[in-house]
Amino acid sequence: MADSYVTERAPTRAYVIHPDIDGSGGNRRIPENALEEAVALAHALPGVDITGGQVVRLRKPSPGQLFSSGKLKEVGAALEAAEAELVLIDGPVTPVQQRNLEKAWNVKILDRTGLILEIFADRARTREGVLQVELAALSYQRTRLVRAWTHLERQRGGLGFVGGPGETQIEADRRAIDEQMTRLRRQLDRVVKTRTLHRAARAKVPYPIVALVGYTNAGKSTLFNRLTGAEVLAKDMLFATLDPTMRAIRLPGGRDIILSDTVGFISDLPHELVAAFRATLEEVLEADLILHVRDISHPETEEQAADVAEILESLGVDEDVALIEVWNKIDALSDATRAALRNTDRRTEGVQAISALSGEGIDDLTAAIDAALAAVLAEPKELAELHLDFGDGRRRAWLHEAGVVEKEELAENGLHLRVNWTARQRAAFEAL
Template identity: 75%
Template sequence: MSDNNETRALPTRAYVLHPDLGNSRTRRSPELALEEAVALAHALPAITVEGAEVVRLRTPEAGMLFSKGKREEVAQHLKAVADGEGAELVLIDGPVTPVQQRNLEKEWGVKILDRTGLILEIFADRAQTREGVLQVELAALAYQRTRLVRAWTHLERQRGGLGFVGGPGETQIEADRRAIDEQMTRLRRQLEKVVRTRELHRRSRAKVPYPIVALVGYTNAGKSTLFNKLTGAEVVAKDQLFATLDPTMRQMRLPSGRRVILSDTVGFISDLPHELVAAFRATLEEVLEADLILHVRDISHPETEEQAGDVGEILDGLGVDEDVALIEVWNKIDALGPETRAALLRTDARTEGVQAVSALSGEGIDALLQTVDSVLTKALDDPIHDSVVELSHGDGRRRAWLHEQGVVTSERPTASGVRLQVRWTERQENTFNAL
């Protein structure tokens, strides 16, 4: 018998269903929601999508979710599985109760994975840092404990997925619950150690008086491409949902000479599992502490307004202060038609707090940097100015500090020491004078 890793290495043929309840309060188009669900499925290398459809539901059936007629229709799509030609997995783009999952798996003879389970799988596949791995595993266990329909021992692996797609069979509920609770306790202890280490790093970084600029936005809005364009970094940037999971930070210099720390964060998404919002709160602390937030929007997406609303809701849920300065970055203008693009640029020109760019081509990047510079200066009430500093030969420590801050524009020796031309903020000048 092959081991579980070998099993999971094989592509899993999936059929994607988006249940449409016809709820007038729902902002999203069901067809576009289905497209996003398929994109989520494609984000996992192990999955190939064999088909997808929107399922209109007047009233969900308590124990089966779908009506008898729809279940029989889906079963026709799945019946070739015995010959190795059909789907082995049904992805349901929405919440599925444990009872519904058991009943559908029994009737269809395939595995069922809901939206939360799929997103957890993607996060597990993408986590790079030790903290990210632990947070995903903890979130997965919290989710799994409410279901108790899969074995959990695969979670001891750090990577390679969580096993919702191809994990082993059911285990006894009480044994599962006890084992999951013990595993969660161990993970929390490990996570506490990692968080303490990260807190030390953050304190060390806090000694450097650089403002933090955080990139946020809906997944696949182009944050990582913009991050790379602004910093010259090489963060993974793909046309793929959740291409970036673990946060990345780089220092960059603005046109005025001010240095800032730019933070790239995980992309947001509608109906983000609450387990992940809680587990990744620490990862998103850079957003909570940011002096400026750049909300990157894919302005070419047909539901860009709805996506912006989802991002706003998540920021509110994280507790981001309403007074924090925010710039909307309308990205991907290169993907717009000429008329739409011209109209958008006119709107950009007369709307404060908005900057249209193409992170791919670089159009609008210089203007964005100027906007970031001016907004930060206003938000921090800490304008940049030029000064001349005279230091003696014995002032080596203070001279070194100025160079560490990156504020020296030129220097020349004098009879008693050195004269430096510096460009700095009032805050930096006050810190220097106190040395």
């Protein structure tokens, strides 16, 4: 054991580049903030040591090598000084550009899509998550075979078992990938059918679904843990949560709900992943209420919110679905800003300012969730007369906490109450 460290692999030295291309159009992000996010993404990849990074401004991308010859030499010198072995380029890189850059700099190149796929492959834990990552990776790999093979013009004949006469190597490889993708889709279909059965079983218990969505690292898992008492991994790291997690909880008003934590969204999410993770996000599509968790302390919180809205739209989430914006991480703000936000959220419909870390604002949030679901589900209420003994303080406290007491009077041997509640609240009370 004493010399076990000798066999450990040294971290790969990585350098991060964010290409800032003039006239890219519609880019909401400040380049320096985009670089910071790319570095955070790189930190989420195990076995990588970030040795530096920079924004590289370009008038237009070079078709063959992305960067101009001058930028190529300038960045090459920086890579040599940083002793980089891996370059993470925060943007799309074509297979030809990747091959040429690797030759010019003598390093491994990974673009944004490849980096996110690597992170997802490392984090996937459930069977469905693993299958989806493999499917997305194959879809990505299929488009990059031109880089993987330098003998593309080589043709091989044969008996037709591996490839027919005249079939090129790249065609055979694409066919092999297509066959593997077909196998993965069949396996995913079986997993999805199992999940459909689970959803059907849950449908027999009429619990509304509340889904947490938001930009990656917005604090969804911390809020999930705060509300459920679970111990889902919650770290200050992009994509700390990948596989969906669900818990049944009871709100203070007596309503039982299913709370769903989902994978975080991110700008420029690879289209391979949007398609592959659609099944993972089915709980969002079926949610009765969506909590959009925002890191309100982030300098680009508005841009992140816009990215989340775009992805929800691309997934086909109905715009009429009830949604509460949860402005999280107010503990990271100044006292004056926090006070202003707390006042703002009272005046703004559908907004709650909280700190999932400290618990500030959580009571108001759960009350807002209950009220929103009551409106969505339109549960009818009925009047009832109750009698409680003087010693039945716990049940009396529950009724007041649920906000159903309309009148309370002192009686000879206890308390007489008139309540206005739903059938769900009545059942919760009777179960106490």
